[in-house]
Amino acid sequence: MDFQKGISDWDVSTSEKVDEALVRLAQEEELANARLETLLTHQCQIEAKMSGIGRAMATLLAVESDSKNLNAQIVNTAKLAESVSAKVRRLDLARCRASECQQRVHDLIDLQLCSQGVVKAISDGEEDYEKGAAHIARFLAMDQQLLQRTADDVQGSFTSVSDAVRTLEEATEKMQTQISRRFDEAVDNDDLASVERFFKIYPLVGCHGIGIEKFSNYICKKLSVKAQKELRNALDIAKAERRLQLAYADRLTAILENFARVVEVNQPIIEACYGVASPYLLDMIKILQRECDLEVKNLLLEFNKNRQIQYRIQQIKESTQRSSGSGSASSNIQSLGHYRKPSGGSVDKLNPKEIDAIIAEITVMHSRVELYFRFMRRRVQANAEACMTEKEAQKEILDSYNNIIIKSDLSRQMQEILSTYLLFERYFMEESVLKAIALDTFEAGQTCSSMVDDVFFILRKSIRRSFSTQSINGTCAVINNAASSLDGDFVNALKTPLKNGYPSGYIDLAQAYNAIQTTLQQGKLQSSDADRGRANFLVQLNNADISTEYIETLWQTMEQEIAGTFPNMSSVERQLLDSCLTELKNVRDALKATVDFGMQQLRSSAIKPRLNPWVDQFLNYSHYLTEEELAKYEAGETFVQFLIVQLDGLLTTFKSSLSPRNYDALVSILATEVTLRLERAIKKSTFNRLGGLVLDQEVRALGTYLTGATSWSVRDKMTRLSQIATLLNLEKVSELSEYWNPESSNDMPSWRLTPNEIRTILTLRTDFRMEDIKRLQL
C-alpha cells in the first residue's frame, strides 16, 4: 500500500522522471530483497528455539506433579507432628501432676511420720525438742492449703489426713508453748546452753520474732547484771589497772564491747538458723540498743556524780557570766578569766588543770561510741548483703539502722556529753591562754616572749584533742573557739601595750633596753615604768609579727592532721571544716593590722621626735662654700657623717630587740622619714656650685648607708632625694637637658619631680640665673 501510495505521489509526466522513478523502484526492490533474505536466515534459529521450548514443556509438567506430591506430604507430616507434640504436652502435664502427686504423697507420708514422731518427741519421756521441732518445721514447710484440700479429697479413707494435720497443729502449738516455757525456765536457771538450744529451735516452730525477742531480752538481762556489777566496782577496777583517770571511759568501752560481741557472735547463728528472709539481726540490734541506752545512761549518771560534772559546769557558767557582766560594765574589755580581774573574785574559781583529765576522758568516751556505731553499721551492712540481693533493699536496711542510731538515747547522750566537752574545752583553752598571757616572761636575747609559744601550744593541744572525739561538729566548734580566743584575748593582749604608744624618755634607748634586760636577769625591778614600757612595746610588736607565722603553721598542720583523722569525710563535712580553718587563718589579718598599728606608733613616738632635730642640723651648715671652705668642711665632721652616726645609733638599739621583719619595716619607715625631712631642710637652704657638690656626695653616702642597713630595697625611697641632689649639682642650667630625657640615659630612674618642682629647686642655686631656669624646656 505504501508502495502504491508512493508511486501515485510521483510525478511521471516526463520520460526522465519515469526513468528516475524506475531507478528508485529498482533500488527499493533490492532493499526489500535484502531484508527478506536476512529474515529468512533467522528461520532455522527460531525453529531450533521452538523445538527446545517444546521439550522443556514436557519436563515442567513432571515438576509440577512432583511439587504437588511434596505439598501433600508436608501437610501430612505437619498433621502428624502436631498430634505428636500434643501428646508430649499431655505427657508433660501428666508427669508434672505425677510429681506433684508424689510430693503430696511424700508430704502425706511425712505428715504421718511427723505426726507420729512429734507426739513421741514431745511426750514427757523423751523430750527430744530438736527432733520434734524438725518434724514441725517439715510440717510448716508443706503447703497448708494443699494439705487441707488433700484432706478433703481423701475423706473417708483409712488414714485420715485431717487427723494428722490436726495432730501436728496441736503439736506445733504445744511445742511453741513448751519451748517458751522451757526457754523461760532456762533463763530462770541461767542455763546458757539450754537458752541457746531453744533459741535455735524457735525458728523451726515458726516463731522467729518471738525467738529473737526472747533471746535478746535474756542477753540484755545478763549484760545488765554484769554492767551493774562492774559499774559498782568501776573505780576499784580502774585503780587496779592504774587508769583511774579513765575509769568511766573504760567502763563505757567495756559496755559497748559487750554489745558488739553479742552481735558479732550471734550474727552467724541468726543467719544460719533464722534464714535470710528478713533482717532478723536488725530486730535483735533494736532490742539490744534499748538496753545499751539504759546502761550507758546509768554509767553517765555515775560519771556525772563522781566527776562532779554539774558542779563544774555551774562554776564555768558562773565565771563566764560574772566576767561578761563586769565586761559590759567596763565597756569594751571582754574579759573571760580571773587573770584580768582583781584577785578577790577568784576564790572558788575552777582551775583549768582540774578539768584537763576529765576533758581527755570525755573525748575517749565520745570516740568509743563513734567506734561502736561504726562497728554495728558494718555488721548490719554485712547482714543486709547476705539477706538481700537488691541494692535498694540493702540501703533500706542500713537506713533503718541509721534511724535507730539517730533516735537512740545513746546518740542523744553523746550529743550532751559533747556539749559538756566543748564547754570544758573552751574554758580550758580560754583560761590557759589568759594564764599564758598573765604569766608572760621575757628572756634576754630573745625577740619574743613566752606567751606566743605558750598560747599556740595550748591552741594546738585543744584542737588536737578535739580530733580524738571523732566528731566533726566538735572539731569545728573547737577550731572556731580557738579562732575567737586568738582574735579576742590574744590580739587584745598584744595590742594594749601598743595602744599606749612607745614611751619616750630621757634615757637613750640602748640604755633603757639594757636596763630592762639586767633587771629581768637579776629578778629585780628597779627600772622605771617607761623602760619596762619600752621593752614591753617592742616585745609585743615582735610577738604579733611572729604570731602571723605561727598561725600559718598551725593552720597547715591542723589541715594535714584533719585529713589524717577523718579520711572518709563527705564533701559537706570537708567544706564545714575548711570554712572553720579559714576563719582561723583570717585571724592573721588582725595580727598584721596589729603590727602595722605598732609600727605607726613607733614612727610617731620613737622615730620622728628624735630624727627631726638631727636632720634639721642641715640648716646649721653653710651650703655656700669656697674651695678653701670645702677642704676645711671635708676635713672636719661633715653633716652626713653626723647624721649616719646618729641613725646608726638609733638603729642599733632596735636591731637586737626587733624581729628581722619588724626591723626591716622600721628601716623602711626611717628611710621615708629621713628623706622627707631632709627634702624639707634642703628646700629651706640655698646652695652655690660647691654646696651642691657636697650635697650630692652626702645624699649618695646616706643612700649607701640605708641600703646597707636592710635587706629590703630602700633605694626607691631615696630616688626623689637623689634627683634633687643631681639638680643642685649641675654645672649649668642647660646641662639639665642631658638628664631630663629619659631615653638618653637608661641607668637614671624616671623623674619623680614635676617640672614646677624642678624649677623651684633650681632656684635654690644662687648662681643660676632666673631667665635660664625660666627658659628651660620641660
Next chain:
Amino acid sequence: MEDYKFLFKIVLVGNAGVGKTCLVRRFTQGLFPPGQGATIGVDFMIKTVEVEGEKIKLQIWDTAGQERFRSITQSYYRSAHALILVYDISCQPTFDCLPDWLREIQEYANIKVLKILVGNKTDRHDREIPTEVGHYFAKQHEMYFLETSAKEAENVERLFYEIAAELIDQARSKDGSSAATTAAQRQTDSGSIGLGFSSLSAKAAQSNCCSGLGLGNNDNASGTVGSNNTSQGG
C-alpha cells in the same frame, strides 16, 4: 564558679522546730521537705546570688535548735555577718525564748552583726503571735523584721536577697572609710551602723504594710526587691 565579689556568712538560730532547715532548703534548693528530722550540730549550704549586678556567695549555716547543741552553734556566731533569729508564729514559747537568744548573740557575736527577726510559718491558721507584736519586738532590739512561710515560699527569697543587699552596703561603706580599722575605730563605727538599722526598720515597717494587705501582694513585693534595693543603695 569561684568568681564572686563578696562572701557573706549567714547563721540561722532559733528554737527547735521553728523551720530553720526548711527556710534554708527552700532558698537553696527550692524544696519543702516535710517530716524533716532535727538538725544535728550545724549544717552548711552555699548559694551564689546576684544583687545589684554583683555576684555574692552566701554561706548559710543552719544550726540545731536543741539545747544540747548550743555549745556547737555558739561557736559560729563570731564569724557571722548576719544572724537570722527565727520563731514560729503559731507557737508562743518559741517567741518567748527570743530574749534568751538575744543574750546569747550579744555574748558571742560581733557587735556589728546584722540581726534579722523572722516569724516563720505564716501559712498556718493557728497564729499565736500577731505581726505587730513581732514587729514591735524587732524594733525594740534594732532588728530587721520579716514574716515568712517556707512551705508557701513566701518572703524567703526576699529575706536572703535583702540581707545580701544590706551586707553589700555595709561592706562598701567600710571600704570607703579606711583600710586599717583599729578596734577603737570599729567602736565608733557602730554608731553609723545604728543609723543603718533605723533605715532598715523603716523598710521593715513598709514591708509590714504590704503583708497587711493580704497574702497575694507579698509575691509582688518580693518581685520588686531588686529595684527597691538599688534605689535605696543610691
